[in-house]
Amino acid sequence: MRTFFWFIPSICVFLGILLLSTAFSVPIQVEGISSLDKLEHAFAYLVLVLSLLFGFWKSGLLSVKVWVWIFFATSIYGVSLEFVQYALFPNRYFEWLDALANVCGVILGSLVFRIFMK
Secondary structure (H helix, E strand, O other): OHHHHOOHHHHHHHHHHHHHHOOOOOOOOOOOOOHHHHHHHHHHHHHHHHHHHHHHHHOOOOOHHHHHHHHHHHHHHHHHHHHHHHHHOOOOOOOHHHHHHHHHHHHHHHHHHHHHHO
16 A cells, blocks of 8 residues: 555546546647647656656666656557547647657656656
8 A cells, every 4th residue: 555655646647647638628729839838748748757757666666677668658648648639539639749749758757767866
């Protein structure tokens, strides 16, 4: 039960991203690329990765293999949610730049965690 405690923030961030990307999403009516939108995507996935890595670290389960798994799982999650938005929600579009921003957030989160762990 103590191990689970460290993953509560990760679960909250995971669910928050899911809800904001799907059920609570409001399609943007403005044409073009919003850099703020891409920063929000990157920040959300940075926080997700940091919370997961921290949870595994505090529970004593963090290893290189787990780190790699987290990296790929969160990247796939970020790209998959773009497909889900397109397939299941009217007036929503798949955006490669959003997917790229999600993956950039994963990379940045991993780098930030590594820097602070040294």
